Amino acid sequence: MPSDTITMKGKKATVTGTESLNCGHCAAVCPAAAVQVAGLNPALSTFKTFQARDAWLPHGQGNIQDLVQIMQSRRSCRNFHTEKPVPKDILEDLVKIGVSAPSGSNCQQWTFTLLPHRNAVLELAKLVGGFFEKLNRTAEKTWLRKGLKLVGKPELDI
Ligand code: SF4
Secondary structure, eight states: OOOSOEEEETTEEEEOOTTOOOOOHHHHHOTTOOEEOOOOOGGGSOOSSSOOOSSOOOTTOSOHHHHHHHHHHOOOOSOOSOOOOOOHHHHHHHHHHHTTSOOGGGOOOOOOOOOOSHHHHHHHHHHHHHHHHHHHHHHHOHHHHHHHHHTTOGGGOO
């Protein structure tokens, strides 16, 4: 979580630290409207594949019909009808949008793995599957589990 981001300017608490995400949460939750945040971080609101509005949407001013239509039009499926790779610029823009989402304690500690085409997804699935198979084989060996426990690695000895 960013720290040392708020200083007093005159009688107003102002977000000045270079570590600030410019997310505006501090201003949004302050009951006395005592915090000023300059605005969206331009680096986080400039996209390669489309242009975004460079401003927060004030509370209560969103278009409810549009929001409901977007939410009701969402589909979640794993059966994609195309093998066409997703362009890198689109993937990077999507990640940029995602990282501005609220997170637990506003830590924003995201990690993303971009897999631009089907083969990359399958390859990763194979590697992950192989890792767990190997781990299971290791965990089946009692002598190995006990040995690892003796050298301070008790994780497999359940
Ligand atoms: S809540 Fe967001 S805008 Fe406010 S100081 Fe923290 S990171 Fe910066």
